[in-house]
Amino acid sequence: MVSSIHRFHSPRAIAAVYHKGKVFRAPKLTMRCVPNNLGHFRTGVVVSKKVHKSAVVRNRIRRRVYEIIRIVTEPQSSYDLVFYVFDASLATMNHAELQQTVVKLIKSSGATSMV
Numbered sequence: 001m002v003s004s005i006h007r008f009h010s011p012r013a014i015a016a017v018y019h020k021g022k023v024f025r026a027p028k029l030t031m032r033c034v035p036n037n038l039g040h041f042r043t044g045v046v047v048s049k050k051v052h053k054s055a056v057v058r059n060r061i062r063r064r065v066y067e068i069i070r071i072v073t074e075p076q077s078s079y080d081l082v083f084y085v086f087d088a089s090l091a092t093m094n095h096a097e098l099q100q101t102v103v104k105l106i107k108s109s110g111a112t113s114m115v
Helices: 011-020 055-072 095-108
Strands: 022-025 029-035 042-047 079-085
Touching: 011 029, 011 042, 011 079, 029 095, 042 055, 055 079, 055 095, 079 095
Parallel strands: 042 079
Antiparallel strands: 022 029, 029 079
C-alpha cells in the first residue's frame, strides 16, 4: 500500500484533479494527471459500484493498483495521479499485465521521472 503522505485525504483534491488533469486512457483503466507543488506525488484509485457490487472485489482492485504504484514510483516526483477503473477483470488480471498497463499510463503522462 502507498504510504499516507502519498494518498489523497479529501474528495475535493480528487475533484480538482478530475477537472484540471490531463486524461490518459487504457482499455480498462483511465488516469488523470496534474503537476503539484508539494514535492511528492499523491495518488488515488477510484473503483465505483458500477464496476462490481462487492466491496471485497473493489478493494482488491484498489489494493492491486496501489501496490503497483508503490513499486514503480519515485518519491521525488511531484504529480497528482487519479486512476479510474472501468472493468472488474482487473481483480483477476495477471499481475505483469496490470503492471504494464499502469506503467504505460504513467509514462504516457509525461511523469517519466516516476518510472
